[in-house]
Amino acid sequence: QKEVEQDPGPLSVPEGAIVSLNCTYSNSAFQYFMWYRQYSRKGPELLMYTYSSGNKEDGRFTAQVDKSSKYISLFIRDSQPSDSATYLCAIKEYAGGTSYGKLTFGQGTILTVHP
Amino acid sequence: DSGVTQTPKHLITATGQRVTLRCSPRSGDLSVYWYQQSLDQGLQFLIQYYNGEERAKGNILERFSAQQFPDLHSELNLSSLELGDSALYFCASSVSGTSNQPQHFGDGTRLSIL
Numbered sequence: 051q052k053e054v055e056q057d058p059g060p061l062s063v064p065e066g067a068i069v070s071l072n073c074t075y076s077n078s079a080f081q082y083f084m085w086y087r088q089y090s091r092k093g094p095e096l097l098m099y100t101y102s103s104g105n106k107e108d109g110r111f112t113a114q115v116d117k118s119s120k121y122i123s124l125f126i127r128d129s130q131p132s133d134s135a136t137y138l139c140a141i142k143e144y145a146g147g148t149s150y151g152k153l154t155f156g157q158g159t160i161l162t163v164h165p
Numbered sequence: 166d167s168g169v170t171q172t173p174k175h176l177i178t179a180t181g182q183r184v185t186l187r188c189s190p191r192s193g194d195l196s197v198y199w200y201q202q203s204l205d206q207g208l209q210f211l212i213q214y215y216n217g218e219e220r221a222k223g224n225i226l227e228r229f230s231a232q233q234f235p236d237l238h239s240e241l242n243l244s245s246l247e248l249g250d251s252a253l254y255f256c257a258s259s260v261s262g263t264s265n266q267p268q269h270f271g272d273g274t275r276l277s278i279l
Contacts, residue, residue: 082265093167093255093270094208101265138208151198151213151221153257153268158207 053077056139056156065165069126073139073156076120080154082142083115085124087135088158094138098124129163136160168192169271171256177277183244186274190237190258196220197239198268199231202253214239215261243276251278 056073063069071085082101086094098113100106106113114123122139139156168191176184190197199211210223214233225231228246233239243250253275257268 084267086270091272093169093272095167096267096269099267140208151196151215152210152223153198153200153208154210155208 051076052157053080053154054139054141054156057159058157060160060162062162062164063129065129065131065163067129067163069124069129069133069161069163071124071126071137071139071159071161073122073141074120075122075141075154077141077143077154078120079143080120080141081144083113083122084140084142084153085111085113086138086140086155087133088138089135094140097137131163131165134162167269167271169256169258169269171254171271171274173274174272175275175277177279178246179279180246180248182246183242184246184276186241186243186254186256186276188239188241188256188258188271190239190256191269194258194260194269195237196259196261196266197233197237198257198259199225199239199241200255200257200270202255202273203251208255211241246278248278251276 213221259266
């Protein structure tokens with residue numbers, strides 16, 4: 051079993067839809083949660099970063115963390131064709147661990163927003 | 166633009182050869198990370214350096230090595246290359262080496278082994 055599970059999709063939605071992307075994880079030592087967006091032939095771009103349970107909002111993006119269920123989500127409101135990309139969840143352990151520099155990624159979800 | 170620079174963008178070489186990938190971190194970042202992205206394994210952590218010293222190691226093959234220089238740029242050396250080493254190699258950087266610092270990625274080097 052992978053430490054971080056993410057449905058690879060692909061996910062296709064019409065412009066203006068609300069998109070929900072999800073990851074589950076198994077390691078309780080994971081304390082820092084990120085969402086990255088990756089366009090074709092580009093590096094991952096940091097979208098959201100949080101370390102506590104609850105919601106964090108930034109424009110059209112909302113990151114949600116539920117540590118008790120080991121479940122994280124990214125919601126995209128009013129989705130645009132320019133949001134078409136691969137979305138990767140990434141999780142890090144608490145600073146005291148020996149792998150504290152390491153990001154563990156989900157497989158990524160391919161999202162297409164069509165006009 | 167993340168501010169992380171990787172060169173070259175694309176490398177084509179043959180099995181058994183050796184290559185060097187280069188990374189310049191964002192200005193002010195002391196920590197550099199290397200990741201490998203392949204279709205079947207996704208993004209996998211290889212190694213982290215902080216201010217010239219190795220800080221954490223992932224599933225990096227013995228044929229691979231890295232270092233971070235006094236000017237903070239880093240190089241990833243891949244030797245005795247095999248077909249399975251074909252992948253995207255990303256460098257990321259962060260201000261420090263601690264967990265609560267986000268990592269910012271370059272656009273990667275695409276390595277093709279023929």
